[in-house]
Amino acid sequence: MRLALFADIHANREAFTACLDHAGRAGYDRLVLLGDIVGYGADPAWTLDTAMKLVSNGATAVLGNHDEAVVKGRRKTMHSGAQRVIEWTKAVLEPSHIEFLGSLPLRVEDSGCLYVHANAWAPGEWEYITSPFEAARSLAVAKTGLTFCGHVHEPAVYHQGASGRVEYFRPVPGVSIPAGVRRRWLVNAGAVGQPRDGLPAACYVMFDSAHKTITYYRVPYDVNSAAARIRNAGLPELLAARLERGE
Amino acid sequence: MPLGALSAGSEIDGFRLEEKIHQGGMAALWRVTRDDISFPMVMKVPRLKYGDDPAAIVGFEVEQMVLPKLSGIHVPRFVASGDFTSHPYIVMEYIAGNSLRSRLSDAPLEPDEVARLGALIATALHDLHRQQVIHLDLKPSNVMFRPTGEAVLIDFGLAHHDQLPDLLAEEFRLPMGTAPYISPEQVMHIRGDHRSDIFALGVVLYYLTTGERPFGNPTGVHGLRRRLYRDPPPPRAVRENCPRWLQEIILKCLEIEVSNRYGSAAQAAFDLQHPSQVLLTGRAERGKRDGFLKVAGRWLASIGQEPVQSGSVAHNLGSVPIVMVAVDLAPGHEELAELLAQSVRRVLDSDKGARLTCVTVRKTPLVGLDINVDETGANLHVRMLAELMHWARPLKIAPDRVTYHVLEAHDPAIALVEYASSNHVDHIVIGARGSSTLRRFLGSVSSQVVAEAPCTVTVVRVPRHTHGSG
Numbered sequence: 001m002r003l004a005l006f007a008d009i010h011a012n013r014e015a016f017t018a019c020l021d022h023a024g025r026a027g028y029d030r031l032v033l034l035g036d037i038v039g040y041g042a043d044p045a046w047t048l049d050t051a052m053k054l055v056s057n058g059a060t061a062v063l064g065n066h067d068e069a070v071v072k073g074r075r076k077t078m079h080s081g082a083q084r085v086i087e088w089t090k091a092v093l094e095p096s097h098i099e100f101l102g103s104l105p106l107r108v109e110d111s112g113c114l115y116v117h118a119n120a121w122a123p124g125e126w127e128y129i130t131s132p133f134e135a136a137r138s139l140a141v142a143k144t145g146l147t148f149c150g151h152v153h154e155p156a157v158y159h160q161g162a163s164g165r166v167e168y169f170r171p172v173p174g175v176s177i178p179a180g181v182r183r184r185w186l187v188n189a190g191a192v193g194q195p196r197d198g199l200p201a202a203c204y205v206m207f208d209s210a211h212k213t214i215t216y217y218r219v220p221y222d223v224n225s226a227a228a229r230i231r232n233a234g235l236p237e238l239l240a241a242r243l244e245r246g247e
Numbered sequence: 248m249p250l251g252a253l254s255a256g257s258e259i260d261g262f263r264l265e266e267k268i269h270q271g272g273m274a275a276l277w278r279v280t281r282d283d284i285s286f287p288m289v290m291k292v293p294r295l296k297y298g299d300d301p302a303a304i305v306g307f308e309v310e311q312m313v314l315p316k317l318s319g320i321h322v323p324r325f326v327a328s329g330d331f332t333s334h335p336y337i338v339m340e341y342i343a344g345n346s347l348r349s350r351l352s353d354a355p356l357e358p359d360e361v362a363r364l365g366a367l368i369a370t371a372l373h374d375l376h377r378q379q380v381i382h383l384d385l386k387p388s389n390v391m392f393r394p395t396g397e398a399v400l401i402d403f404g405l406a407h408h409d410q411l412p413d414l415l416a417e418e419f420r421l422p423m424g425t426a427p428y429i430s431p432e433q434v435m436h437i438r439g440d441h442r443s444d445i446f447a448l449g450v451v452l453y454y455l456t457t458g459e460r461p462f463g464n465p466t467g468v469h470g471l472r473r474r475l476y477r478d479p480p481p482p483r484a485v486r487e488n489c490p491r492w493l494q495e496i497i498l499k500c501l502e503i504e505v506s507n508r509y510g511s512a513a514q515a516a517f518d519l520q521h522p523s524q525v526l527l528t529g530r531a532e533r534g535k536r537d538g539f540l541k542v543a544g545r546w547l548a549s550i551g552q553e554p555v556q557s558g559s560v561a562h563n564l565g566s567v568p569i570v571m572v573a574v575d576l577a578p579g580h581e582e583l584a585e586l587l588a589q590s591v592r593r594v595l596d597s598d599k600g601a602r603l604t605c606v607t608v609r610k611t612p613l614v615g616l617d618i619n620v621d622e623t624g625a626n627l628h629v630r631m632l633a634e635l636m637h638w639a640r641p642l643k644i645a646p647d648r649v650t651y652h653v654l655e656a657h658d659p660a661i662a663l664v665e666y667a668s669s670n671h672v673d674h675i676v677i678g679a680r681g682s683s684t685l686r687r688f689l690g691s692v693s694s695q696v697v698a699e700a701p702c703t704v705t706v707v708r709v710p711r712h713t714h715g716s717g
Contacts (some may be wrong), residue, residue: 172410175411178312180330
């Protein structure tokens, strides 16, 4: 079974479309949306319509912190630019969109894989995994050999061997990583809609469960249109500029 | 089936175990067959009993990761692997023939034979490095030779793949490798430099040349750390008949500082294939080990030395290409020769570690005619070599970065392509003659080279001037 894993789409229609096209050409059996379908980006309605259609056709989706903020109201920890977008997003969405977001679970466990937006130890607290230390904390509570997450907007692979020590690895796009079963893996799928690792191209992961391989892909997309959409909506300039810089 | 119960005749995933051919400390090797596969295969089954060395287990994981990524004639072909939940194993092509280890008892070998074997191993190493993999345990028992002659590298349990997670990176306290062959930087836990394999190649060459190990077989961390500052006795001090060019090559491989070694295994292979072209430096003349002060200086520097990781293999290899320029010495092409030189200068300027090999072809009337017996031919050869050096002189390339070759061939394009191929050339620069009366005679050499070259080709052309001559 081939799973396409999309994290942090963030209402970026152009990036989402490009990744769906790319994954469609590569071929996959199932899609997993790892949270933050909305926020930051300027086409939340279309993005949610698409996500809802995919989920009704069998895709898996978990809740992200921006998704939750749209449903429950903003959180104090969110920076002001992000909060502004949440308010704007709520105003342009239909009740059915909000209802869909409200129905998303914090975590899904299936066939030896855990899907969660931020981490496994407290999925609703939204703490980040940015080092082997936090990855170890998450792996310690995950019962599965593989954890897929997002939230950080940078692709990262953490692996843990028999010694318990966790190592970080920066994945190379297009090179499949054999994820052996003697080891436990935490895979941050990067971001479809707002990459922050210096590369503007959208990022997603393909997991082949039969061969146990993880492959990252970087998909160039129409960044200018996505940025223009943010500017035209009157959303913070920073959010448009960071799409162009990939930071 | 428990692992201990493997026996001849049993089957794992369709592979039939025929015969146990080796039981090592870390793994057993079985000759296996499967109905749908015709070539001979071997199954490697690790020892995974409780209390076994964790390095054996991780090493097996590493090999399972790396071997399927490799291809080509210089590695055993990967067939299948079983994961650790059922039967851990790797099935790969069985390499018939002997390992280099079987030659050790013959050492010291004749210098020409050392160079021949060394070039085969260096060629295999370069192929591995081009696939982003560093072996990190090169030693005679890990080098096999196919019946057709090519060297095959086996056992990737300590290997590093530049684009995959390194499962061995921080797992263990001790430097990983085999004590007599391990490089200074491996002692420092650096696993990402392909020149570590070139150091091990130097140890192999040294052993084959002298019959002795350059660093003995130290045990313990203290003995290994000596490698950070102690140079070996020069091969000629151990064995007088070691030629200077071979000592030069061996000691260049064995430089303590990685940047003083060959930048690529291809460059080492080049020197081993062209002894007469090896530039002799102080290394060739060295009669004894470095003196107390020099060693003490290195020793002081090694105290508390922190590992410094260099760039990726791909980046490092990319900065040390072998560039070949095919020069046409026929009169009437001075402008083209000048443009060719400009083009070469640009390539060399962008890659400071590049080596240039200047090649020209002396066309012979008949294939197979030994022209060296012909006095006219020999004189012409010498003259063309001089002209080639004269052409390259304005480029002002350091002597250790340039070589000159006059090929003798009936078909210049075939000769150039074969030369590029056997010398691991990364980039060919060649001129295209415009319309000329000679072209009818020679054909378009450059277009044939472009079509058949194993690497990048730059074609240099004199700009065409539009005029009405039709």
